[in-house]
Amino acid sequence: MPSVPSALEITQDIVRMDTRNPPGHEIECANYLGDLLSDAGIEVNSYEFADNRTSLVARLKGRGGKPPLCFGGHIDVVPLGTKEWSFDPFGAEIVDGKLYGRGSTDMKAGIAAFVHTALMLAGEGKRGEADIVMAICAGEESGCEGSFYLSDVGALGEAGAVVICEPTSNYPVLGHKGALWLRVETKGVTAHGSMPEHGENAIYKAARSVSKLEDFDFNIAPHDLLGGATLNVGMISGGLNLNSVPDHSEFTIDMRILPGQDRDNVLSGIESYLGADNKVHSLVNVNGVYTPHTDPWVQEVYDVMGGILSERIEPRGAPYFTDASALTPAYGNPPTIILGPGEMKMAHQTDEYCPVAHIEQAAEIYEILARRWCAL
Numbered sequence: 157m158p159s160v161p162s163a164l165e166i167t168q169d170i171v172r173m174d175t176r177n178p179p180g181h182e183i184e185c186a187n188y189l190g191d192l193l194s195d196a197g198i199e200v201n202s203y204e205f206a207d208n209r210t211s212l213v214a215r216l217k218g219r220g221g222k223p224p225l226c227f228g229g230h231i232d233v234v235p236l237g238t239k240e241w242s243f244d245p246f247g248a249e250i251v252d253g254k255l256y257g258r259g260s261t262d263m264k265a266g267i268a269a270f271v272h273t274a275l276m277l278a279g280e281g282k283r284g285e286a287d288i289v290m291a292i293c294a295g296e297e298s299g300c301e302g303s304f305y306l307s308d309v310g311a312l313g314e315a316g317a318v319v320i321c322e323p324t325s326n327y328p329v330l331g332h333k334g335a336l337w338l339r340v341e342t343k344g345v346t347a348h349g350s351m352p353e354h355g356e357n358a359i360y361k362a363a364r365s366v367s368k369l370e371d372f373d374f375n376i377a378p379h380d381l382l383g384g385a386t387l388n389v390g391m392i393s394g395g396l397n398l399n400s401v402p403d404h405s406e407f408t409i410d411m412r413i414l415p416g417q418d419r420d421n422v423l424s425g426i427e428s429y430l431g432a433d434n435k436v437h438s439l440v441n442v443n444g445v446y447t448p449h450t451d452p453w454v455q456e457v458y459d460v461m462g463g464i465l466s467e468r469i470e471p472r473g474a475p476y477f478t479d480a481s482a483l484t485p486a487y488g489n490p491p492t493i494i495l496g497p498g499e500m501k502m503a504h505q506t507d508e509y510c511p512v513a514h515i516e517q518a519a520e521i522y523e524i525l526a527r528r529w530c531a532l
């Protein structure tokens with residue numbers, strides 16, 4: 157039996173692979189993880205939503221007496237940003253107990269921790285009561301493209317509970333808002349800037365829409381844990397030069413909506429609020445997710461985590477969205493927690509790092525959750 161690489165070693169190996177999205181190119185990382193898993197006898201299937209944009213669904217088989225436990229997350233990472241790094245972003249260097257690199261926290265350490273756990277359990281050669289399914293997704297940072305593709309092609313099968321291994325400092329988190337990202341275009345008619353009466357100004361139309369959006373009301377009560385739905389206009393552009401009437405303008409809207417809020421309704425609500433002069437394009441459209449802390453499996457996770465973290469676990473939400481937006485509905489909304497190594501505040505930062513101790517602890521936690529679920 158070959159020895160199982162540690163979660164730390166796997167993290168270092170995959171942080172060294174450049175999966176910046178755009179363009180993504182997750183194939184090398186997916187193949188590396190797929191080979192590790194299939195060499196250990198774990199079933200691996202790969203799916204490409206576009207060239208070299210590879211996601212995996214891996215399955216450690218159990219006896220099938222109960223639905224599987226799913227560990228999920230993404231292998232793409234965000235670009236490096238404009239500030240210079242003090243560490244090689246693809247070096248996976250460890251300094252003072254911190255592993256530095258793009259994607260170390262968000263979320264290659266989380267992926268590595270559950271892959272390590274699966275390899276170790278596979279090495280024991282026993283069959284648990286249930287399968288362990290791993291959804292290793294491409295393209296999350298651009299709106300869960302990989303996980304929605306897995307859902308669309310029916311690659312996921314079933315699951316009785318989901319652990320999304322995004323950075324939470326290994327604290328169990330119960331949900332997050334969804335997101336609707338829109339690009340809105342206004343059109344006009346160009347004319348010489350000295351004769352605006354002959355044109356139709358697209359920027360004026362956009363400006364009226366944007367100022368109207370400041371007063372937009374979702375008309376929905378805030379969520380107890382996650383707070384209210386929000387709206388922000390983040391970008392605006394238009395016009396070609398100073399002395400012409402602009403015939404085109406566009407702006408973006410970032411809405412964070414609540415679990416259970418109907419996204420199609422929100423979208424059509426915005427369209428009618430802005431009026432026919434505004435052409436609305438949907439760029440990202442993902443669900444919020446939330447599992448109440450009273451759920452029996454969540455209570456079990458709380459018991460485990462209270463012991464490990466030596467504190468009373470309180471209900472918490474995450475500020476970001478995750479692959480749960482695609483995976484949890486695809487599985488018929490089983491209880492879902494977000495729990496993974498790395499600090500939320502380090503995600504997408506210059507000099508991103510993950511504390512090494514988090515990675516080892518996450519692997520221990522995933523092992524306990526998997527053994528309990530599968531009676532292994």
Ligand SMILES: [Zn+2]
Binds near residue numbers: 230296322
């Ligand atoms: Zn992430």
